[in-house]
Amino acid sequence: MSDCIFCRIVSGDIPAREAGSSDEALAFHDLNPQAPVHVLVIPREHFGGANDVGPTDSERVWPALFDLATAVAQELGLADSGYRLVVNSGTDGGQSVGHLHLHVLGGRRLAWPPG
Numbered sequence: 001m002s003d004c005i006f007c008r009i010v011s012g013d014i015p016a017r018e019a020g021s022s023d024e025a026l027a028f029h030d031l032n033p034q035a036p037v038h039v040l041v042i043p044r045e046h047f048g049g050a051n052d053v054g055p056t057d058s059e060r061v062w063p064a065l066f067d068l069a070t071a072v073a074q075e076l077g078l079a080d081s082g083y084r085l086v087v088n089s090g091t092d093g094g095q096s097v098g099h100l101h102l103h104v105l106g107g108r109r110l111a112w113p114p115g
């Protein structure tokens, strides 16, 4: 989608600091980090959010996101200290970008539950 900022990162139109990639997914550092490590993992294909991954795509898309997220966490040294994987969905979930993304947060102790 040409008007989707994350699709434009996938296509290279908008720069991003890459943290990892696979055939299905791309990982890059968040512009406004909420933790010492804050990486976003997105599918290369456009899905508006979690609700838009139907049964046809789910076996391909979700494993690709979680596989890359855990690889990035390992690569960035979070595996032993721990980290959090988050998908914000819709208004109450706090989703602000309409392209499915998984947050990888770590590098400090994270509070729970979220405020």
Ligand code: AMP
Pocket: 005, 014, 016, 029, 030, 031, 032, 033, 040, 087, 088, 094, 095, 096, 097, 098
């Ligand atoms: P969410 O609020 O869950 O939709 O998360 C969207 C995230 O995208 C926020 O943490 C933003 O800081 C981040 N973000 C928005 N635009 C960019 C960009 N061009 N490059 C990197 N991160 C971005």
